[in-house]
Amino acid sequence: MQQTPLDRWLRKKFIYITRIYCNTLPTDLPPGLTVEEAPEESGGRYLYKLSTTSDKLLERVVDQMRNQNVTYTSRVEDRKVWYGRLLNNPNKSFTYRCVWAGLAISGLVLSLSGLPQRLLEHLLAEEEVIEEVVEGATSEEVKIFHKRDNLVEIDRVK
Secondary structure, eight states, rough: OOOOOHHHHHIIIEEEEEEEEEEOOOSOOOTTTEEEEOOOOGOOOOOOOEEEOOOOHHHHHHHHHHHHTOEEEEEEEEEOOTTHHHOOOOOOOOOHHHHHHHHHHHHHHHHHHTTHHHHHHHOOOOOEEEEEOTTSSSSSEEEEEOOOSSOOEEOOOO
């Protein structure tokens, strides 16, 4: 299923993490950057691993490394979080799954509330005509018809 722009933004914001591998650390590291020793999985060529989820912070670090001629490589990886399977499924759109779940829950609540049955009964109800005569007037002069609860028809006959 096609991913919506909201799906891509959610993955970028909550799933992806950028790792920068380098041998020499820049002189000024901005706060919010995680610095660790590089594991052997990085190929053993790099000593340090810098991690961030912020694009602005990443740009600042990369600019510093370029200005100081530091050799680096960057990789985008998925974070290991519990909601990763929900947001990062390439075959299903998270947005559409939420929309369908919302529609299903709304339909279930609507059907369990009894509103469709009451609406159908109201639409199929026959009009009851109740005839009343006003006091002091002869029945031939004034007639009141109660069609429904809020609809009254008054006829005067002369």
